[in-house]
Amino acid sequence: MTWQRTGPSLTLLITLGVALPAGIPAAAATTAPTATTLPAAATASTQDVVAALDRAAHPLRTVEPGGDTGDLRPLDRMIGDARVVGLGEATHSSHEFFALKDRVFRHLVEEKGLRTFALEAPWSTGLRLDAYVLHGKGDPRRIMREEFQRDYLWWNNTDYLRLVEWMRAYNVRHPEDPVRFMGDDIAWSGPELYDAVSDHVAATHPGASARLAELYRGLRPTVATGTYIEEYLARPYAERKEMADRTGRALDLVRHLGPGTDRESYGRALQNATVIDQTARQYAWDLEDPAQIAEAMRYRDRAMAANVVWWQRHTGTKVLLSAHNNHVGYVPDDPVHYPKVQGAFLRDSLGAGYVSVGLTFHHGSFNATGQDDETVRRWTLGPPGPDSNERTLDRVRHRDHVLDLRTAGPPARDWLRQARPTRSIGTAYPELPDDIALARSHDVLIHLHSIGAARLRDR
Numbered sequence: 001m002t003w004q005r006t007g008p009s010l011t012l013l014i015t016l017g018v019a020l021p022a023g024i025p026a027a028a029a030t031t032a033p034t035a036t037t038l039p040a041a042a043t044a045s046t047q048d049v050v051a052a053l054d055r056a057a058h059p060l061r062t063v064e065p066g067g068d069t070g071d072l073r074p075l076d077r078m079i080g081d082a083r084v085v086g087l088g089e090a091t092h093s094s095h096e097f098f099a100l101k102d103r104v105f106r107h108l109v110e111e112k113g114l115r116t117f118a119l120e121a122p123w124s125t126g127l128r129l130d131a132y133v134l135h136g137k138g139d140p141r142r143i144m145r146e147e148f149q150r151d152y153l154w155w156n157n158t159d160y161l162r163l164v165e166w167m168r169a170y171n172v173r174h175p176e177d178p179v180r181f182m183g184d185d186i187a188w189s190g191p192e193l194y195d196a197v198s199d200h201v202a203a204t205h206p207g208a209s210a211r212l213a214e215l216y217r218g219l220r221p222t223v224a225t226g227t228y229i230e231e232y233l234a235r236p237y238a239e240r241k242e243m244a245d246r247t248g249r250a251l252d253l254v255r256h257l258g259p260g261t262d263r264e265s266y267g268r269a270l271q272n273a274t275v276i277d278q279t280a281r282q283y284a285w286d287l288e289d290p291a292q293i294a295e296a297m298r299y300r301d302r303a304m305a306a307n308v309v310w311w312q313r314h315t316g317t318k319v320l321l322s323a324h325n326n327h328v329g330y331v332p333d334d335p336v337h338y339p340k341v342q343g344a345f346l347r348d349s350l351g352a353g354y355v356s357v358g359l360t361f362h363h364g365s366f367n368a369t370g371q372d373d374e375t376v377r378r379w380t381l382g383p384p385g386p387d388s389n390e391r392t393l394d395r396v397r398h399r400d401h402v403l404d405l406r407t408a409g410p411p412a413r414d415w416l417r418q419a420r421p422t423r424s425i426g427t428a429y430p431e432l433p434d435d436i437a438l439a440r441s442h443d444v445l446i447h448l449h450s451i452g453a454a455r456l457r458d459r
Contacts, residue, residue: 044411050395052412059398060446063096065103065166072107075357078404078444079112082355083312086321086328086343088442090359091425093367094451097359098159105320106166109179115317116180117167118308120327121155122147122225123275124190126183133167133181140164145458150226151187151427153376154367157454180317184307184342186278186300188229193272194220197254200269205257215250219243219280237286244284247277271310278303290337298339301327305345312350321346325358326424329441333424333434343441358442360422362394364451368429378453379429389422389438393447400448405439413439 058074079085087104089097108114119126125147131137140161148156164181171178194216202209221228232240254273259266282303285296304327312319321328323342330347332338346354365380384390392415393403405416416439424434438445 044415046392046395048411049392049415052409052415053393053396053403056408056412057396057398057401057403060400060402060448063100063103063400063448065099065106065162069103069107069111072104072111072402074404075104075402075444076108076111078402079108079355079357081353082318083353084308084319084321084346084350084355085114086323086346086354086356088323088325088328088356088358090325090361090423091366091368091451092324092427093154093157093454093456094361094364095157095159095454096361096364096448096451098157098163098454100359100446100448101320101322102159102163102166105163108318108320109170113318114320115178116182116311116315116319117163118182118184118311118319118321119155119160120185120304120323121152121183122185122188122190123183123272123307124188124193125152126181127192128190129164129181129183133164133171134178136168136172140168141457147190147225149224150229152225153456153459154427154454156457158457159454161457180315182308182311182319184304184311184321184323186275186282186303186307188225189221189276189279190225191220191222193276197250197269197273197276200265201254201257204260204262204265208253208257212250212253215246215253216276217246219247219276232283233287235283237288240280241284244277244280247273247280251277267314271307271314275307278307294337294339297337301338301340301342302345305342305349308342308346309349324424324426325441326426328356329358330356331437331441333422333436333441355444356442357444357446358438359446359448360390360393360438361448361451362390363449365453366425366429366451367453367456368425368427371428371430376456376459381423384423384433385421387420388433389420389436390447393445394449396447401446403445403447404443405445406443408439 059071061071085108087101091097105114105117128138128143128147129140132140132143144156144161167179167181198209198212198216201212223231251273254270282296282300285292287293308319308321326333326338327342329341329343332341343354343356362384363382365378367376368379369376408416417437419435419437421433422436422438424436425431
């Protein structure tokens, strides 16, 4: 499938999906589930590179949470004093990636003082799950069923349910120092956000309530998440632009009303109004124009980064950010369609306070839709191509391992900075590998020998 998309599949582009590069014909995409590789420049023998990687790599005992975590101590040193740690994934639906994030977060809570798990999910979804982990409000199974629909269905899995339930149990034991849950994404703003902004204005500036209600007229969702996204995308371009104009004026109204006597309440209301505006502006692009779609992708990643930075600064907590490799890294896998990604925006804002950890795998399975339909199926991949990054990484003596890309010695240092075919799989498959220079995209890498498809709930 080429870049031009129509109908419901376009939503995958706007939210979680990693699109095929332009110019790949549909036939090639559907008949080549394994990578076609390109030759990499040879600056040293593979044997010498592997020997250097052997010296730099630290073994990973398991991806499953629980038990001894001594094998994660090298990762602690690599992370250092970072305020935000981006932990990626090479597919959007493999158990090992989700389980590892659970394990790493629990460990970093105990050893590095991290207190927030951030997910590539809507801001309002994060607030609902945060209310559960903090106060036991609601049923996480129901919240995940209602929120993780359509493009977010990948997060409604047994691994993330286990993580959320662990977070709640941790807070019951540590009410004075709780862990938090946040969502940084913007494809959906739930009715809770509109209610929170409206309630704040009614309580602090009641004379402005009617004006705010008029600006938000018809925008507050009254249907399920997936349906709302579909209906929004189906609106004419001019209508979507008009909706964004109104959310922008609503944001200006809240901003100009000022904090009054309750700065904390005002700060939350202003951020909620900002996210509502982010959602409207995410869709206020001409989705028939490839150049505007690319700018929409840039806007989304910038907004996600801004939301993470806002949360980190206002809560004062250190954050583990879970997203696709392409969103936690510094260099986009596909710069034509993703001009600048979240990891680069986070580095702009936080400097060395942000650390990116990428994930790769040698072989295994994952869930994804087809490129031309919305049917979720399990895909299985064998070994990667001979010139790929993963093929060499898998020759390291440790089955699974952690590698600091910044400190690897020669000749691995140069090898890691050269672009080679690397699997980067979004919500739809088949798609060809991207040429990625690992050390330019991430600070740290975790390589897994094999992965298996995650267990999705409610399907």
